[in-house]
Amino acid sequence: KQEVTQIPAALSVPEGENLVLNCSFTDSAIYNLQWFRQDPGKGLTSLLLIQSSQREQTSGRLNASLDKSSGRSTLYIAASQPGDSATYLCAVRPGLTGGGNKLTFGTGTQLKVEL
């Protein structure tokens, strides 16, 4: 059974700091990994998706890496801003032979960027 863990559970940083959020998963037989952002009381916004054959994806100030063999992904946020404050979730999708349509989510990292 796939388990996804995110560390830290909460993080508070001053504006402008670079930061790294961690995601680990127990079963490396994944199809892809997706990072989401969730604002309080809102839905999920997809940030980055990394296919199992890829090592990293970049979008603006965000960079996500994937090391499938070790079961780890990191989300790097450069020059953090107060508007980045949200809960960040990672989710893994299993391979096509492993029930390939169920995402397994981590419990998230709650980020607060202070002025």
Place this chain on the structure above:
Amino acid sequence: NAGVMQNPRHLVRRRGQEARLRCSPMKGHSHVYWYRQLPEEGLKFMVYLQKENIIDESGMPKERFSAEFPKEGPSILRIQQVVRGDSAAYFCASSPPFWTGDLNYGYTFGSGTRLTVV
């Protein structure tokens, strides 16, 4: 493209009533998924549907919960005889079929329905 539309955004039900949650997938998406987010917990998979078919309902509670995705109209998640423990945010997601060759094959989520049972 209106994205994944869920309604209502907020739903209050008394214990024992029925709750109906609706989800319209993105245009061109034929796969619908329902997830539940309990307070202080992560999102948990409930059910995966295609038009007129339930593909995987391994995350659905055995009783009181049902889901459908008819040929016409939105997908419906139905909770009968609600109890306080059903209070949660229910999210719907959609994705394109595998055979579209969409290498991203990412999920698009709706804004959720927040169910409160009083």
